Amino acid sequence: MKKKFLFWTVFVLLGLAGCSTTSEPSYYTNPHVIEVEGTFDRIELGEYELVKIDDQVTIKTSDQEFVIEFPFKESAIQSVALSHDEQFIAFDVISEAGVKIYVVDRHSGEVTNLSDDIGYEYDYAGYEKPFGIAWAPNENMIAFVGGHHEGGAVVNMYHFDLEKAKQLKGVSQIHPDIYGVKWDRRAERVYYLVDSFEDRNMYEVFSTQLEYEDHPIYEKILYGGQIEVVAQLEKELYGTWFEENGE
Template identity: 40%
Template sequence: MYSSLLYMHLGKGVIMRVVRQFIIIALIFSVLSGCETKKIEYARNANVITIKNQSKMAAETSTFLLKREESKLTLKSANNNVQIELPSKESEIKSVQLSYDQKYAAMDIWDKKGLSVYVVNLQSGETLNLIEKIGDEDNYMGYEPPFGIAWSPNENIITMIGGYPESARVYMYHLEMVEWKQYYTASLIYENIYGVKWGQDGQKLYYLVDSLENKSEKTVNSTEIEVDHTLIGGTIEEYELSNEEIMNDWLDTEREYR
């Protein structure tokens, strides 16, 4: 009888341990599931114009007016009027975006020569062709405007999608950092990159790419930004999101055609 009671006691102990293990495993899966479905908080830029109709030569936000006459573009703000010479009369401006402090404006321009990204100092009128500055002649146009360029929410760092067909990547450039402290590339090379955004805290870049496992699906990857006397892309992570989440967060929101 004693041996039977001991067996029953040990049996109950084993059962309790198994139950506890199942509970722990269930909690782990619950935590992991919560991480996988956690919504990414993207930075929002209120000063973005996406231009769908190239024949419409004027557009404005609450802070600046954009007016075009053939190959000349005028940006009018409260502080200054800046005139820019576009690459050609056929150049198509896809979007115009202001930096967080409204000191700079950036625009991505497409024409038969490829992609140009102009950054304009709205106070001095100085214009920078970011493609030439980085030292590359890109003609990748596979992204969705206005998601081909993006400003950091708290620094004058601009990111852009560049490269060539089937070999696109994300670049970044800090307008107020010396050249030798910057590394321009911020991602690996992907067959397609459809858009780039910043996280709300300005510490990460997020970009939409084709899934490496299934070309019919898309994933969001991120690059951690390290700004410790040097601008350089850090840890890369991949987020498994449903196509519905991706469409809602990337391609169906923040569009404003003018």
């Protein structure tokens, strides 16, 4: 475990700059997000219909149908979110293996397990649902909270229209806990709520600027750039950050 977190720290910091303070954030609110309370047999989101039976979820549209099988029958979906063009559907699933985040491509039927395929077998469950996953407002790019319950949390991103080699997924430093993630309205920044490093009675809102850098082989690489502290929040106002809505 220590070796993994040492690797994360080096990997993330290669693409991240120091911290500073910036103006008040302007958040994007995805209109196609459902927080799932308890168990369900059927829910609708946009033109999708989800039907769950035991460890399987059938995802239906007007012209397609996909079946996803979870590794454990007691798996429970916590939230569901659509990408801006409704091509991708993401949901986080909690089971005895921790939280796993899946994304389904409605065009190909391909299922991506972000927690294991993009992350390092993440099982972190410390965020507030449905804020563990967030789609960008204008691209098929998702930010998600990952990590290990024993070692801390990190914000990652993944762009489904870019090759894996053309993007670095880490966009935050490692924090003991990350409670949620949001985008700005232009998909230029990722915001996330964490405990203050300096004052245990405060929370801090960090942001990471997304940037492209020239690369000799892959032309351009997408990565997380400058990190900034954009706001502070007293402990008793914790819930207000999740209630702040944008466009």
